[in-house]
Amino acid sequence: xxxxxxxxxxxxxxxxxxxxxxxxxxxxxxxxxxxxxxxxxxxxxxxxxxxxxxxxxxxxxxxxxxxxxxxxxxxxxxxxxxxxxxxxxxxxxxxxxxxxxxxxxxxxxxxxxxxxxxxxxxxxxxxxxxxxxxxxxxxxx
Numbered sequence: 001x002x003x004x005x006x007x008x009x010x011x012x013x014x015x016x017x018x019x020x021x022x023x024x025x026x027x028x029x030x031x032x033x034x035x036x037x038x039x040x041x042x043x044x045x046x047x048x049x050x051x052x053x054x055x056x057x058x059x060x061x062x063x064x065x066x067x068x069x070x071x072x073x074x075x076x077x078x079x080x081x082x083x084x085x086x087x088x089x090x091x092x093x094x095x096x097x098x099x100x101x102x103x104x105x106x107x108x109x110x111x112x113x114x115x116x117x118x119x120x121x122x123x124x125x126x127x128x129x130x131x132x133x134x135x136x137x138x139x140x141x
Contacts, residue, residue, distance in 0.1 A: 039061040039063060039082075040065050041060070041122055041123055042066075042069075042117055042119055043120060044057065044058050044109060044114060044118075045118075046114050048113075055115060059120070060083050061123070062080060066119055078109055079108075079109055080106060080108050081107050082105065082106050084096035084105035085105075085123070085124045
């Protein structure tokens with residue numbers, strides 16, 4: 001049986017589309033050819049301890065946008081930060097797991113302890129800090 005030219009073209013396109021979207025399997029069954037879900041980056045300040053005087057800040061990402069976090073906090077529901085970042089001894093941003101290898105870089109936050117949620121532009125590791133030019137106080141003539 002011989003296929004018509006149109007059937008051959010359709011078959012070739014079908015095979016090409018299948019191969020283009022197949023991708024290699026990755027853990028969780030996700031296809032790397034498909035973009036990941038949007039992640040929003042935040043720094044969240046929280047009250048530590050029972051004295052209400054000490055605070056900590058966490059840098060991380062969430063699948064929730066700022067309005068969704070505000071809604072969750074209004075409903076007294078906690079929220080989660082993933083991909084936590086921390087500064088190492090050299091003041092470079094690193095993954096939480098690189099600094100604390102026995103812990104995962106995820107935290108569940110209690111809304112009653114949250115002081116502020118500040119949106120970030122991107123992952124602190126990827127954001128380049130501004131170049132600071134020292135102020136020259138030499139008198140000019």
